[in-house]
Amino acid sequence: MIEYDEFGPARLFFAVREDKLIFVSGCECGEKELQDWLAKHFPAEQTVRVELPVFREWLRAYFAGEKVGIPPYGLTGTAFQKQVWEALFEVHRGETISYTALAEKIGKKSAVRAVASAVGKNPLLIVCPCHRIIGKNGTLHGYRGGLAMKKRLLELEQSN
Numbered sequence: 001m002i003e004y005d006e007f008g009p010a011r012l013f014f015a016v017r018e019d020k021l022i023f024v025s026g027c028e029c030g031e032k033e034l035q036d037w038l039a040k041h042f043p044a045e046q047t048v049r050v051e052l053p054v055f056r057e058w059l060r061a062y063f064a065g066e067k068v069g070i071p072p073y074g075l076t077g078t079a080f081q082k083q084v085w086e087a088l089f090e091v092h093r094g095e096t097i098s099y100t101a102l103a104e105k106i107g108k109k110s111a112v113r114a115v116a117s118a119v120g121k122n123p124l125l126i127v128c129p130c131h132r133i134i135g136k137n138g139t140l141h142g143y144r145g146g147l148a149m150k151k152r153l154l155e156l157e158q159s160n
Contacts, residue, residue: 005052020074026125026145065160084118098136
């Protein structure tokens with residue numbers, strides 16, 4: 001069974017399976033995005049909306065600027081996507097790196113576009129910090145939650 005909940009003013013929906021965070025939505029259509037993703041990746045599983053205080057607390061602490069660890073998570077994707085997503089955890093709060101630097105970091109220097117595609121499919125917005133990946137000239141590029149959200153997250157992290 002997959003459980004899901006919503007977090008406050010940001011209207012973030014998140015899903016948990018076997019006590020591990022598996023998805024965080026990030027757009028105005030958050031609940032629909034969540035349900036569509038779950039239907040694609042876990043079509044046979046029942047989903048139920050419940051209160052998930054551990055993950056709500058993580059999001060509250062993050063948005064309050066408190067130092068937070070990485071909550072228990074499970075990644076659903078290809079081996080390459082998982083490699084890219086795991087590398088995102090190494091980009092710390094207040095830091096940014098380019099897609100090119102991320103490709104080099106995982107030893108796939110010539111696969112910048114594939115790395116960017118994997119970053120764009122990150123199922124754990126905010127938690128797995130794909131918002132910290134920027135263009136090599138410092139510009140903001142695509143973000144599943146929208147560029148305005150990406151900019152707000154980076155500003156939040158810079159101010160704390």
